[in-house]
Amino acid sequence: MPDQLTPPPPSGPHAHAPRSLIVTFYGAYGRGFPGPVPVAELVRLLGAAGVDAPSVRSAVSRLKRRGLLLPARTGAGTAGYALSDAARQLLEDGDRRVYGARDSGGGWVLAVFSVPEPERAKRHVLRSTLAGLGFGTAAPGVWLAPARLYEEARHTLERIGCAEYVDLFRGEHLGFAATADAVARWWDLPALAGQHEAFLAEHGPVLDAWGRRADTPPRDAYRDYLLALDSWRHLPYADPGLPAALLPDGWPGVRSAAVFRALDERLRAAGERFVNGDREAPAG
Template identity: 50%
Template sequence: MTSASAATELSGEDTLALTEQGTTSVSPRTFIVTLYGLYGRRHDGWLSVASLIALLGDLGVDEQAVRSSISRLKRRGILEARRQGGLAGYELSPEAREILHEGDERIFRQERPSLADGWVLAVFSVPESERSKRYQLRSRLSGMGFGTVAPGVWIAPAHLYESTSAMLRRLDLTAYVDLLRSEYLAFAAVPEKVRQWWDLDELALRYEAFIAAQEPVLERWQKHPSADDVAAFVDYIRALTSWRRLPYMEPGLPAEVLPERWAGLHAAPLFFALKTELEGRAQAHVARTLGP
C-alpha cells in the first residue's frame, strides 16, 4: 500500500464524515489510529490485540470490528504484526511513525500564524502520461489543508513548509513541485481571496459540529468532576478523534483573514480545555489496561 494511503488514513481524511444531522461519524480504524498516536508510541509503537480489543470495547466497538480494522490498517502499511512477551500484537510501521510525528505539530499546535508570516506556494506541473502522480499530488496537498489559487498553484500558511517538504520527499514527488515563500501584494483584500482559496463555509460547518458535540462534554466535566477514568478515556478519545482532522482541513489560517466570529477560534480552545481536563485520567485508565 502506498504512502499516500497511509497518510490519508493517519490524518483521518477518509474515515471522518459529517452526517446530515451535523454530527461526526467515526470508523473503528480512526479510533485505533488515535490510540496508537497517543499511547502506542509510548510502548515502543506496539500494542497487544487484547489491549486494543479492551480499549475499543470501552468505546463501544465490538471485537470483530476491531480485528477487521486492524487487518485493514495492516494492509495499508500502517501496522505490522509482532509478538511480544508471548502476546499477539501490532506495531506502527516506520512510515506511520514518521507521519504521526509530523501530525503532532499540526494537531496540538495552539498558536496561529500572523499574516506577516507569509505563505508557502506549491507550484506543480505533471505530464499527462503521469496522471496518477498528479492525482496523488492534488490529493495530498488538499489533505494537508492547502487552498487552490489556480490550476497547479496551491497555497498554505508558511509554517507548513517543513511538513509539506517532508511529504513530497516521502512520496517521491519533488521532481514535479516547486515550493516558494510568498506574500500577497495585490489586487484584492486578503480575506476576500482566502474565501476563494478555501471553502470556509464547509470548514465552519465542521467546526460548529465539533463545538456542538464537545461543549456539553466539557461543561459536564467542569460542573460534575468525576473520578471515572473510563469515562474520561472515552470522552477524550472521542474528542481527539473528532478534532485531529480539523487542523488538516483548516491549516492554521491567520486570524486577520478569517470571518468575524470564526468558529475555529472557539473550537481550538475548547479542544485544549478538554485535553487539560481529561488527558491525565484517560492515561491512567490506559496504563491499567496495558499493565506493566
C-alpha cells in the first residue's frame, strides 16, 4: 500500500513518520470506517502509535494538499477525512503486494521507454515510478519486473500520464549470462537484503515478545501491528518478490515475510477492536 509520497525506508530502523503512519492506518483500518474518519479518531489512533496531535494534523494537511485525503463531514456532522479515488487505487494495488505471495514465476514484464527531448523531465518521472514499482534496470530505458506486476504497472503508467512513452512486453531471459547473475545486476540485492535485515531487527523481537504472551490486548496489538505494517509495506516494492531460485542462499526476505505474516495473524484482528473502540479494562 504505497503512498508514492514517502520514500522507502533506509537500511536502518524505520523512522515511522506521521504521514507514513496515516497512510498505513487507512490501508489497514481506515477503509473499514462507515464514512470519513473523524479528525478526533485520527488523533486518538495515531496517538496510540506515539504521534502527538499537532503532528497528526500537520501530516493530514500535507496528505490533503497531495490529493490523497479529502475533507468531509461525518454522519454526526464532525470534521473528518475520506480517501480520494486515487488513494483507494493505490491502497488496493498495495494490498496485493503487502498481503500476497512473495515468490513469483512466469517470466518477466519489460518496460521500454523513449521520451522526446522537449519532454525530458518525464524521464525522471518514468524512472522514479518504475523504481517505485520494484522494476530493475536491464539497460538505459529498459526496465523489468516479475510478470505478475503487469496490470499494476500498466494502470500506474496510465495514471501518471506517461503510457504513450512506454511499450510493455512479456518475456523470458534467454542468456547469455545465467539469469541469477543477471538479476544481481538488475537489482541491488545487498541493499534489498539490508532492508529485510532492518525489518527483522526491529520487528523480530516484537514477534518473540508476543510469543511469550497468552493475552492480546487490543491497544498493544494495534500499536505493534501498525508499526510493523508501516515498516513492511515498503519492502514488497523495493523487493518485488523475485523468484527464490534466483536469489542468494539464506535470502532474508523469506524470514522477514514470515515475521510479518505471523504478526498479521496474531495482531491485526485485535488491533481492529481497538480501532472500533474496544479498550481493555484498566489493570487493577
